[in-house]
Amino acid sequence: GENVEQHPSTLSVQEGDSAVxxxxxxxxxxxxxPWYKQExxxxxxxxxxxxxxxxEKKDQRIAVTLNKTAKHFSLHIxxxxxxxxxxxxxxxxxxxxxTLTFGKGTMLLVSP
Amino acid sequence: xxxxxxxxxxxxxxTGEKVFLECVQDMDHENMFWYRQDPGLGLRxxxxxxxxxxxxxxxxxxxxxxxxxxxxxxxxxxxxASTNQTSMYLCAxxxxxxxxxxxxxxxxxxxx
Numbered sequence: 001g002e003n004v005e006q007h008p009s010t011l012s013v014q015e016g017d018s019a020v021x022x023x024x025x026x027x028x029x030x031x032x033x034p035w036y037k038q039e040x041x042x043x044x045x046x047x048x049x050x051x052x053x054x055x056e057k058k059d060q061r062i063a064v065t066l067n068k069t070a071k072h073f074s075l076h077i078x079x080x081x082x083x084x085x086x087x088x089x090x091x092x093x094x095x096x097x098x099t100l101t102f103g104k105g106t107m108l109l110v111s112p
Numbered sequence: 113x114x115x116x117x118x119x120x121x122x123x124x125x126x127t128g129e130k131v132f133l134e135c136v137q138d139m140d141h142e143n144m145f146w147y148r149q150d151p152g153l154g155l156r157x158x159x160x161x162x163x164x165x166x167x168x169x170x171x172x173x174x175x176x177x178x179x180x181x182x183x184x185x186x187x188x189x190x191x192x193a194s195t196n197q198t199s200m201y202l203c204a205x206x207x208x209x210x211x212x213x214x215x216x217x218x219x220x221x222x223x224x
């Protein structure tokens with residue numbers, strides 16, 4: 001089955017800096033890669049996703065890049081703000097399956 | 113807005129008790145999931161269901177069972193709770209295999 005590795009497990013940045021979280025996946029057939037943000041006391045919420053026919057996608061201060069050859073994808077957050085502090089999960093979905101395989105999560109702390 | 117509601121946010125049970133965790137979604141989604149979240153281990157799939165009365169084992173089904181008698185409701189059952197089942201449990205739903213996964217806010221279970 002699919003295996004998703006996520007790094008780093010924790011990331012501390014100063015407000016205004018950029019943050020990058022990286023994930024690798026094992027199944028070359030996987031074609032959907034979402035990123036979820038989980039704030040304290042809440043369930044994860046989708047913030048951005050990318051499909052395998054696209055190399056990059058942006059939404060305001062967040063972007064995701066996908067390298068299918070290397071089987072890795074990354075989340076980029078620019079101009080970080082304290083409200084970006086949360087746990088972020090990457091995931092991958094293989095065609096024909098309704099389930100997502102998640103990475104182990106990255107705790108991002110943005111200090112004012 | 114899609115809403116996934118988990119009826120109990122916090123539960124404390126004793127070893128050997130039978131535990132029911134209830135989840136209801138209001139968007140007529142076909143697929144529903146139960147995940148377990150533990151620090152350092154990320155989100156691990158326990159069971160999922162793609163239709164009423166249908167269920168499939170996920171990655172860690174041992175010690176759990178599920179019930180889906182109605183499309184909107186998916187229950188997780190711990191027949192005999194053990195201390196190693198102390199965890200955060202997250203319910204999720206999605207309409208199709210290519211759609212966004214929506215999570216509930218989680219049920220934190222402590223087994224003493």
